[in-house]
Amino acid sequence: MRIGVLTGGGDCPGLNAVIRAVVRRAEVGFGDELVGIADGWRGLLEGRTLPLDVERCRGILPRGGTILGTSRTNPYAAPxxxxxVLAxxxxxxxxxIVAIGGEDTLGVAHRLAAEGLAVVGVPKTIDNDLAGTELTFGFHTAVQTATEAIDRLHTTAESHDRVIVCEVMGRHAGWIATYAGIAGGATAILVPEEPFDLDEVCEVLRVRHAKGRYASIVVVAEGAVPKEGTLTLAAAELDAFGHPRLGGIAAVLAPEIERRTGIETRMTILxxxxxxxxxxxxxxxxxTRFGVAAAEAVHDGAFDQMVALRAGQIxxxxxxxxxxxxxxxDPELLHGVADWFRG
Amino acid sequence: MRIGVLTGGGDCPGLNAVIRAVVRRAEVGFGDELVGIADGWRGLLEGRTLPLDVERCRGILPRGGTILGTSRTNPYAAPxxxxxVLAxxxxxxxxxIVAIGGEDTLGVAHRLAAEGLAVVGVPKTIDNDLAGTELTFGFHTAVQTATEAIDRLHTTAESHDRVIVCEVMGRHAGWIATYAGIAGGATAILVPEEPFDLDEVCEVLRVRHAKGRYASIVVVAEGAVPKEGTLTLAAAELDAFGHPRLGGIAAVLAPEIERRTGIETRMTILxxxxxxxxxxxxxxxxxTRFGVAAAEAVHDGAFDQMVALRAGQIxxxxxxxxxxxxxxxDPELLHGVADWFRG
Amino acid sequence: MRIGVLTGGGDCPGLNAVIRAVVRRAEVGFGDELVGIADGWRGLLEGRTLPLDVERCRGILPRGGTILGTSRTNPYAAPxxxxxVLAxxxxxxxxxIVAIGGEDTLGVAHRLAAEGLAVVGVPKTIDNDLAGTELTFGFHTAVQTATEAIDRLHTTAESHDRVIVCEVMGRHAGWIATYAGIAGGATAILVPEEPFDLDEVCEVLRVRHAKGRYASIVVVAEGAVPKEGTLTLAAAELDAFGHPRLGGIAAVLAPEIERRTGIETRMTILxxxxxxxxxxxxxxxxxTRFGVAAAEAVHDGAFDQMVALRAGQIxxxxxxxxxxxxxxxDPELLHGVADWFRG
Amino acid sequence: MRIGVLTGGGDCPGLNAVIRAVVRRAEVGFGDELVGIADGWRGLLEGRTLPLDVERCRGILPRGGTILGTSRTNPYAAPxxxxxVLAxxxxxxxxxIVAIGGEDTLGVAHRLAAEGLAVVGVPKTIDNDLAGTELTFGFHTAVQTATEAIDRLHTTAESHDRVIVCEVMGRHAGWIATYAGIAGGATAILVPEEPFDLDEVCEVLRVRHAKGRYASIVVVAEGAVPKEGTLTLAAAELDAFGHPRLGGIAAVLAPEIERRTGIETRMTILxxxxxxxxxxxxxxxxxTRFGVAAAEAVHDGAFDQMVALRAGQIxxxxxxxxxxxxxxxDPELLHGVADWFRG
Structure with a gap:
């Protein structure tokens, strides 16, 4: 068979590992020929391809990014x-075609499948908010990076008796904030799924610092929003989505926490x-498991489907x-776990 | 309630995180009193305890080891x-009692439960070979450490056109070898579950290096054994278990691979x-999730049980x-995945 | 002897290692008694001390921060x-007294020495801009952290054909920016010592990206300023120092580079x-070498001096x-090295 | 000009960074043409080259190993x-020719220079034992890797009240052992420069462990040797150099320390x-600085010389x-510093 491989949407650690695994399984195992499609669906719109074989995948397993390039181009938005694309x-x-991407890329794959394209999906989202699979690759790497940053913030915060607000990715989902917050021992974790009450957060910080010298880390997902009436974001500072124009939500929270608690507060935006x-x-x-399974799905004709992880199995x-x-x-994580670590 | 906490067996990254979570959930959430038991079951035999509360758990989340100490002492082997222990x-x-440990520690917990001890288990094994839970903490850390070592070996092997044999933990289980081998792009992965044929391994290496300059990494679990008749380990060099007395299995494999293939071969034992x-x-x-769940299991009277991870849930x-x-x-991992990456 | 130890100013990786070394050398080697002074010079103003001995220094060698706490309190600003302090x-x-700190802390030490205080200094600045010593501890750690972040930015920038502006520490000195920029393979490095011409930077980026798909990283020290007339920072966005109020200089540069070059540009503030x-x-x-040398300087009566590194010797x-x-x-670094890596 | 570049001897982190810097400075700055010579001096013996230019050096800065390959081939040993080579x-x-290598590679360069070859050297030794330069690249990376391993050994040793012997590189020089030992908080550091007395080491360990539960790390350079009469290495286990045939010196020390002190002892060989x-x-x-300076030395005709670091300057x-x-x-390091950290 002749199989095209593309990566779409925001980049994510592990894309190259998927590409390498698809190529290995297909070329070595099935004797297939592979074609790299440049920059996601855009490559099919514009007819741009890259040679792709086992030799070209040497050494890419540990590398971030994607050797195929990526874009957010949606063929359904193009005349x-x-x-x-079909032509x-x-x-x-x-x-x-093996399409590696998130909601948008796989949404296009699903619509094109209805028009006859033989496509297998591989789920990719650093935010881990894609249904159907327990986990997506890249999520744990992002959490690890954020956690190491929080570890570093702890030692500096401790020396100065400070609060540090750490903004992490997650416009619509609080997975990274919750995992990194738990792993980093955060005092408060603010996520898009639940509007936060800043007074409540400040009260926790005040009680904690009243007990002695402590570092406190507040982890906030970029998409977290305040409960109505609890924090006014000055209109001039907001972008079209209601987020602060420069910096991010952390740039608003840090000075406001310092003002309300009297505790020196700094921020970092990862x-x-x-x-x-x-x-x-x-x-x-x-x-790698996803990539192997995608190549096998192609040979089984399991199109309009994606590979997924459930209970340890692909x-x-x-x-x-x-x-x-x-x-x-998962609310178990947010409340069942994080709540006991606030004080 | 008054709850004792102990850690038994070999140490493992994450023990302190479990201890902290049990203490946080029990003291802050339930108002319990905690008692640290020193050095696993030995502490109960000898009546040695350590004070344990939220304050004493500050800062231990990111630290390896266990603040309670550990031992392999089995009360059933003592007069x-x-x-x-019960007294x-x-x-x-x-x-x-919350007992954090592997097969041996939990085996003792189970027998003592039959004699009336109210005990909840938390599974711990760096080797990931404990049934009942999809994953144990510490396993991924060990795999990460081994993988980073293999990444380093790749760059040095490439410069010299070498084979490097990397011995990892796993006396009875090949989980670490398989995961680290896949993540590290190993050419061959040798595990205790399947006796290996060294000639087969050497053939793969020969074919690969004949194609040009390549680094090859052979990952071997410490408990891997050769297929009968394929590799003679000189009697003088073996310990009571049939493993090489000095070094390990890698110390035998490296010179033997060099002899059979003619390719310069080095070894490292992590x-x-x-x-x-x-x-x-x-x-x-x-x-942390295990620790929280263990404290809750104590309050539910769910004794003679352990907490576990299944399909993302505790x-x-x-x-x-x-x-x-x-x-x-899992044979899917060993053959379904690793096989396509041999060449 | 009875020796006080204090840490002042911003915290810095390695402070604990100095403390431990002073204590070890003085207590084990000379039989001295040590006194920890809390929060820099503030501790002497307020009479707040901490017990300090070999036992209390166990395990602090690898930890960031300072177990003594720190502050920016200047006794000369207090009635x-x-x-x-002398009383x-x-x-x-x-x-x-062994005073570990930067320009401010050591400046106070020098003035107090004139008033009779027996004080030995240990130079500390993450920015590496203190004269008299070739290097200060903490600088290399900061450069390493920034370089690892830039490495990560490269892989994501490559996948998207982007420019990423990375803001690093350095209000008055470009050492971190220059080292991390060279180590991270930056396309442009902007430092406080030389006002930058944004059009020049944009031209380099345009030429580079015209050659094909490339990631470009622009490393900017927080204190870098534009050449007069080349970039207007809107008044409303500036703080008292003329720096952007939210975000930082990177928050101004990123959109402006995107506007002038047409290349998608993102920013991160470490x-x-x-x-x-x-x-x-x-x-x-x-x-550790600094700490040992400081204890020895005390015993030699070498007061009003600091320990320093020159040509590998303390x-x-x-x-x-x-x-x-x-x-x-060093201009050799900025021009002699960095210039050849711009294209 | 037309300049050949070669890397010889054992590989070392930073070789690719030197290559890239030579190429960048020569091609961009001087308009030179570069030729990659394969596998050190062997490439010149066999006439094997690789294309080398700015484009081919993209992305190699952060990668270990050498894209040119390396060997230990000595032209003076070949008919x-x-x-x-000259032909x-x-x-x-x-x-x-820019020759990047250690004592052997540069020794050949020096002899060939006498026969008329225009050669500039770049010092390379992971062991840091080359005279003329305060530091060589790769050394700090090796020390960092060893130190991180020792950090890990600490946490596991603490949980079990153990001694762990950690063998590091250094057949003739104790630089890595000394730096990593100091940075890792080792209890004893054994180096080739001074035969060690195992009884003395054991006494330090006994005293230390008698004070309570402690982890102790003994860092030993692979080339460290016992003082005559203090430790008998059974003849059967030795290789031609008098080192243990399997494992290494650590494999001998660990059981012997356990036997003499009664403290459980493990070993690891990095x-x-x-x-x-x-x-x-x-x-x-x-x-990078070395590479830039080497290209400039070529243009200055500064042959039969090598670039070096002295007091921060190239x-x-x-x-x-x-x-x-x-x-x-440096004895200051070994005794002036390490001694106070033994107890």
Whole structure:
């Protein structure tokens, strides 16, 4: 068979490990020919490909990023987009496509499958908010990076009796904030799923610091929002989404916490370092298993499906099911665990 | 309630995170009093305890080791052992005990439960070979440590066109070797579950190096054994278990691979660095969830059980079930994945 | 002898290693008694001390922060400050004080020495801008942390053909920016010592990206300023120092680079993670050597001096000399090296 | 000019950073043409080269190993070796050669310089025992790797009240052992420069452990040897150099320490992981500065010299001077510092 491979959406540690595994399993195991598609769906719109074989995948396992490039291009937003994608796939002689991406990329895959494209999905989201799979690769790497940063913030906060607000990724989901917050021993964890009450947070900080010299870390997901009426964000500072224009939510919270508690407060915004770097061993293994399973799904003709992790096993899940709704943060984690570590 | 906490067996990254979580959940949430028991079951035999409360657990979350100390002492091997343990527990006024340990520690817990001790188990094994739970904390940290070592070996092996044999932990189980081998891009992975054929391994190496300059890493679990008749270990070099007396299995394999293939071969034995260091974010979260759940199990009177991870959820499992048989390495991993990466 | 030890100013990886070394050398080697002074010079103003001996220093070598606490309190700004410090030192029966700190802390030490205080300095600045010593501990750790972050930014920038602006510490000195920029393979490095021309930077980026898909990293010290007339920072966004109120200089540069070049540009502000974490091996050794040398200087009566590194040797330098002027960034590094890596 | 670049001897983190810097400075700055010579001096014997330019050096800065390959081949040991090297250099039209290597590689460079080869040296030794330069790149990376391993050993040793013997690189020089031992808080450091007395070491361990539960780490350089008469190594276990045949010196010390002290003792042999991995930021900067300076030395006609670090500056040193004698471990470090940390 002749199989195209593409990566779409934001980049994520482990993409290269998936690509390498698809290629290894398909070329060595099935004798397939592989075609690299450049920059996600855009590559099929524009007919741009890259040579892809076992030799070209040497050494990429531990590397972040994606050797295929990526984009957020949606063919359904382009004139004649879907038709051009199908035409390019036919011209390239592709029998199937492995699409590695998140909600958007897999949403396109699902719609194109309905139009006849033979496509297998591999779920990718650093935010871990994709349904149908217990975990996605890249998530643990992002959590590890954020946790190491929080570990560092602890030692500096301790020396100065400070609060430090640490902003992590998560526009719609609090998974990274919750995991990194628990792993980093945060005093408060603010997530998009539950509007936060800043007075409550400040009260916890006041009680804690009244007991003596302590470092306190407040982990906040970039998409966390205050409970109505508890924190006014000056209009001038907001972008179109109601988030602070410069800095982020942390840039608003830090001075406000200092004002309300009287405790010196600093902030840090981790940003893109959470998407970069070498994937953790865990993510490399998960990404490799996903890649192997995707190549096998192609040979089983299991199209319009994605590979997924459930109870330690790799399974196949219809794309429709995975795309039905985002995976909300487990409340057991947020309250059952994090609550006891606030004081 | 008054709850004793002990850690038994080999140490493991995440023990301190479990201890902290039990203490936090019990003291802050339930108003319990905690008692630290020194050095596993030995502390109960000898009546040695340590003060344990929220304050004493400050800062231990990211630290390897166990603040309670540990030992391999089995009360059933000591004169009147079980009776003395029960007597000490009564003298200390303990309503329940949280025992954090592996097969041996939990085996003792199960037998003492039959004699009336109120005990809840927390599974601990760096080797991940305990049944009843999909994962144990510490395992991922060990895999991460081994993988980072293998990453380093790759760059040095590449410069010299060498084979490097890397020996990792796993006397009876090949989980660490398999995960670290996949994550590290090993050419061959040798595990205790399947006797290996060294000629087969050498053939793979020969074919690979004939194609050009390549580094090859052979990951071998310390308990891996050769297929009968394929490799003679000189009697003088073996210890009572049939393993090489000095060095380890790697110290035998490296010169033998060099002799059979003609390719320069070196070895490294990772040893105890795999048990040490700060737990990964993943292991800290798992350990924390286990600790919280153990404190809750005590309050639910769920004795003679252990907490476990299944499909992302923390559940309770009868100790009897967990101890029935070791958890064998998943063959999907060993063959379904690793095989395609040999060449 | 009875020796007080204090740490002042911003915290810095390696402070604990210095403390431990002073204590070890003095207590074990000379039989001295040690007194920990809380929170820098503030502790002497307020008479707050901490017990300090070999036992209390166990395990602190690899830990960031300072077990003594720190502050920026300047006794010369307090009513009767210097007199109170001298009185407290006398009351505590201190024969000498080891003051670990930067320009401010050592400046106070120098003035107090003139008033009769027996004080030995240990130079500390994460920014490496203190004269008299080739290197200060903590600097290499900060550079390492920043470099690892830049490594991560590279992989994500590559996948998206992006520019990423990375803001590092350095309000007055570009040492961290220059070292981390060289080590991280930055395309441009902006430092406080030389006003930058943003058009020049944009031209380099445009030429580079015109050649194909490349990640470009622009490393900017927080104190870097534009050449007059080349970049207007809107008044509303500036703080009293002329720096952007929210975010930092990176928050201004990123959108402006995107506007001028048309290349997607993102930013990250590393902030306090550069001060935290375990010191590198290099910094632990340097800090330990400084601590040992400081205890020996006390016994030699070498007061009003600080220990320093010159050509690999630990020497003593009069505080007056070290405080005469800041250590400017070596132009060989900035131009002789960095320039060839711009394209 | 047309410049050949080669790397010889054992590999070392930072080789790629040197190569990249030579190429960048020469091609971008001087308009030179570069030629990669494969596998050290062997490449010149056999006429094997690799294309080398700015483009081919993309992304290699943070990678361990050497893209040029390396070997220990000595042309002076091959029939007509030197003549063949000179002839190949002439055939390739090389105006000069940058030779990156240690004592052996630079020794050959020096002899070939006498025969007319225009060669500039870049000092490389992971052991830091090359004279003429205060530091060599790769050394700090090896020390960092060893220190992180020792950190891990501490946490596991503490939980079990154990001694752990950690064998590090250094056949003739104790630099790595001393730096990593100080940075890792070792109880004893054994180096090749001074035969050790095992009874003395055991006494220190006994006293220390008698005070309570402690982890003790003994760092031993692979080339450390016992004082005559203090430790008998059974003849059967020794290789031609008098070192244990399997394992290493650690494999002999660990059981012997356990026998003499009664304290449970384990060992680990770090081996080749010390040569691998990404260079530290410090080593990347040093390697880059060396590379830039080597290209400039070529253009200044400063042949038969090597670049070196002295007092923070890059200077040139005649190869003859650098090769005159190895750089012995600074006794200030070994005794002035390490001694106070034994107890």
């Amino acid at each position: 004649d987009g879907p038709a051009r 390019t796939a036919a011209e390239l002689g592709l029998d199937a 940003g893109h370092i959470q998407r970069g770097g070498s994937p953790t061993a865990f993510d490399r293994v998960l990404a 399974v196949r899940v219809p794309l429709a099911e995975a795309l039905a709704a985002p995976k909300h943060l | 009147d052992g079980p009776a003395r 000490t527990a009564a003298e200390l006024g303990l309503d329940a 040893g105890h660095i795999q048990r040490g260091g700060s737990p990964t974010a993943f292991d800290r979260v798992l350990a 559940v309770r499992v009868p100790l009897a079930e967990a101890l029935a048989a070791p958890k064998h390495l | 009767d400050g210097p007199a109170r 407290t030192a006398a009351e505590l029966g201190l024969d000498a 902030g306090h993670i550069q001060r935290g974490g375990s010191p590198t091996a290099f910094d632990r050794v340097l800090a 020497v003593r330098v009069p505080l007056a000399e070290a405080l005469a002027a800041p250590k400017h960034l | 007509d070796g030197p003549a063949r 190949t250099a002439a055939e390739l039209g090389l105006d000069a 081996g080749h992981i010390q040569r691998g991995g990404s260079p530290t930021a410090f080593d990347r900067v040093l390697a 200077v040139r040193v005649p190869l003859a001077e650098a090769l005159a004698a190895p750089k012995h471990l």
